[in-house]
Amino acid sequence: MRSPAYTFLRDTDWVYRIHELDRIAVRCALCPRRCGVNRFAGERGFCGAPGGLVISSIFPHHGEEPPLSGTGGSGTVFFTHCTLKCVFCQNYQISHEQEGRPFSSEELAQKLLGLQAKGCHNINLVTATHFLPWVLRALRMAAESGLAIPIVYNCGGYELEETIDLLRDVVDIWLPDMKYGENEPARLYSKAPDYVEVNRAAVRRMFRQAGPLRCDDAGIAHRGLCIRHLVLPNDQSASRDVLAFLKRTFDPQDIFISLMAQYRPLYGADRHALIGTRVDPSEYELIKQEFIAAGFEGFYQEPERLDTAFVIDFKTRKEDPLTGS
Numbered sequence: 001m002r003s004p005a006y007t008f009l010r011d012t013d014w015v016y017r018i019h020e021l022d023r024i025a026v027r028c029a030l031c032p033r034r035c036g037v038n039r040f041a042g043e044r045g046f047c048g049a050p051g052g053l054v055i056s057s058i059f060p061h062h063g064e065e066p067p068l069s070g071t072g073g074s075g076t077v078f079f080t081h082c083t084l085k086c087v088f089c090q091n092y093q094i095s096h097e098q099e100g101r102p103f104s105s106e107e108l109a110q111k112l113l114g115l116q117a118k119g120c121h122n123i124n125l126v127t128a129t130h131f132l133p134w135v136l137r138a139l140r141m142a143a144e145s146g147l148a149i150p151i152v153y154n155c156g157g158y159e160l161e162e163t164i165d166l167l168r169d170v171v172d173i174w175l176p177d178m179k180y181g182e183n184e185p186a187r188l189y190s191k192a193p194d195y196v197e198v199n200r201a202a203v204r205r206m207f208r209q210a211g212p213l214r215c216d217d218a219g220i221a222h223r224g225l226c227i228r229h230l231v232l233p234n235d236q237s238a239s240r241d242v243l244a245f246l247k248r249t250f251d252p253q254d255i256f257i258s259l260m261a262q263y264r265p266l267y268g269a270d271r272h273a274l275i276g277t278r279v280d281p282s283e284y285e286l287i288k289q290e291f292i293a294a295g296f297e298g299f300y301q302e303p304e305r306l307d308t309a310f311v312i313d314f315k316t317r318k319e320d321p322l323t324g325s
């Protein structure tokens with residue numbers, strides 16, 4: 001497999017990007033909330049994140065899509081706090097309840113190298129946007145010390161194009177959600193009434209940067225875009241609008257889709273009648289067949305095979321087991 005693009009970045013490139021992210025975080029506009037708070041002064045915006053890293057868990061994840069988890073696992077870093085904080089978040093312990101502890105960038109860099117030494121196929125940054133100035137510092141240090149596996153940017157898809165541009169040739173694999181095809185449920189469940197426009201612009205930008213998902217002979221991804229769509233009950237994800245956008249924007253052969261049936265009414269979901277239940281398997285199946293009929297290949301979950309394996313208890317999981325369990 002060829003080396004990730006970030007291993008060729010000149011030091012001046014790293015310095016420029018970190019400088020730009022620092023500048024943005026002083027009146028924070030790292031994400032579309034544009035809170036304007038000074039993160040370096042410890043001020044907190046919508047996400048609740050302080051200045052400096054807070055991380056919940058770091059471990060080889062064997063439950064991601066097969067091109068990411070492979071046999072060695074995806075080296076996953078779960079950052080605390082979130083810019084979306086959906087009411088149904090399955091990771092609510094870290095997004096809403098702020099489970100985690102402070103990390104220095106140096107410490108994170110060492111953990112990333114540890115994941116690589118364990119045989120992970122990639123570094124999987126889960127909701128990192130609100131910590132990007134400190135994440136980039138860690139990546140630069142890790143790259144200088146020999147990190148050379150692809151970087152996966154695993155996010156809710158609510159991203160600014162300017163921020164995505166600063167991650168060109170740092171991120172190898174974009175893994176955004178397309179959570180909603182309509183703005184009303186995005187407003188109701190994620191307080192993001194502009195989600196659809198922001199998300200579609202972000203996905204276009206990510207594709208322009210990285211192109212279709214490409215895998216090696218063993219089926220392990222090394223570059224490109226993979227779009228996740230979690231089907232919500234009672235059509236609250238407006239899945240057909242997401243599908244219509246994808247059909248008119250991309251060649252289906254260029255898009256690897258991960259269509260998920262694993263929704264559970266966690267955290268505050270039971271306060272909303274339409275999402276206070278599991279997805280009916282027949283509702284998921286109909287949407288799945290429409291994606292397949294449109295020519296989108298990828299990873300399709302089978303509802304009957306799902307159990308609680310996709311919900312991680314971040315309070316009982318050891319902070320950094322690196323065991324692969």
Ligand code: SF4
Nearest residue numbers: 028031034035045047
């Ligand atoms: S990263 Fe946090 S503080 Fe910064 S704009 Fe987004 S929500 Fe606001």
